[in-house]
Amino acid sequence: MENQIYGYIRVSSRDQNEDRQVIAMREFGIAEKNLVIDKQSGKDFARPGYRRLLRKLKPNDTLVIKSIDRLGRNYDEVLEQWRLLTKEKQVDIVVLDMPLLDTRKGRDLIGTLISDIVLQLLSYVAQTEREFIHQRQAEGIAAAKARGVKFGRKPKERPAEYEHLRDEWRAGRISARAAARQLGVAHRTFMKWVEQENSDC
Template sequence: MPSQIYGYVRVSTKEQNEDRQLIAMQNFGVKQSKIYMDKLSGKDFERPKYKRLMKKIKPGDTLVIKSIDRLGRNYEEILEQWRIITKEKQVGIVVLDMPLLDTRHKNDLTGTLIADIVLQLLSYVAETERINIRQRQAEGIAAAKARGVHLGRPRIDIPVEFYILKERYQSREITTREAAKILGISATTFLRWVDQDQS
């Protein structure tokens, strides 16, 4: 059976940019039927289509991805997947965003060596940037708290009507649910306001 060209696309449910990846695959010459796509939420990294693709590919095939981070979430994972694909599966990889990462020319030792070095460098840079982003976010939150900025949902100001409805509620003219409905809030919030007003 002749060698095949496969494409792999991964997007999170938040970033709907699969079109950009799919167009890049088609421009490279990957057939629509050979493109595998996973759509994942941020916390979930189970990749059923990727796993199916890994069972399908054979030595001599080529795997096309748009960018190196499609292979994994972090430095170790990317390098491990690269090793499995190129060494264990003996499949060529083409990274469209980085022409140096093209291992199809297996006999070209220099090319393979350069691809491995570039991959390690890129993975390291990507992982370092992710750590820096998390650190900047944590520092930003800490600085905001120090300035007294309230993070999270804004507190709702208690409207004047609440005090009238509270009296009617306490004299048992209306229920918690009825009072909350008039104010457009939840029954829990109404009861919390009642407790706050008494304290």
Template structure:
């Protein structure tokens, strides 16, 4: 018996998969057969994609909304497409690209056209991923030149830190007491202590 499956991917947990889900429901893909990953498309080490591979068998049909939902790595897309269509021997239908429907044109010319389209689209998907990374890096660099700081704000220590640190060194108080009075972590304490010693020339 041939089963129909759908695969949905968004790049992060805060992105919405509704558009892809609606497209799959409109062609009557059973909800239980739709596998969703909220993860980057840089590779195929995705939990639900791997579960999908375990379910698929020869003759099944897999729907995806667009080739970049499958992945964004040129070589990996080509490899996975071969695994799906040749090794597992399923059919794939890419909804926004009718030429990428392996149920059609199974002759030599049809296969050639589908392979050519796949190569172009998978290249475009990877190129877009690299452009996104480049734009992000450029944006971060520009923000840093404007003085924008990234990461967690540096923990401030009270004015009496030097006095408390000296008392700790003299074993008058414990490290736990210093951490509690300054409301800092042990890592911050030792970092600030090193800075203090550098200032004092110790």
């Protein structure tokens, strides 16, 4: 059977658009039937499309991806998938955004060595960049909190009749659920308001 060329596309959520990756695959000449698309995050490899693709791939097939981060979420995962594909499955990989990462070229020892070095460097840089972004986000949130910025949803305002119904509940004349119902809030919300008052005392 003739060797196949497959294109693997991943977008992080159903809201993201895969068009850019699809266009790149078509320009490379990949048949529509050989395009595999996953619409979920790369946080793990329980991705149906990728799993199906792994079962299909045979030695000397070629897998095309737009960028190296389509293979995993961190340095270790990218390297592990690269090893699985090139060594165990004996598949060639082409990374469109990085022409040096094309295992069809230079199958000799030097070509393989250069490809492996470039891959490790790129994976390390990609992970370092992600960690730096997360660090800046965390620092930004901490700075905002220090300035008194509140995060999350704004607490629900207590209706004017809350105090009266709370007193009725405390006196045992109505249940908490009945009080919450009259206030038009969830039972949990009513109890949270009471607990907040108790902790403020």
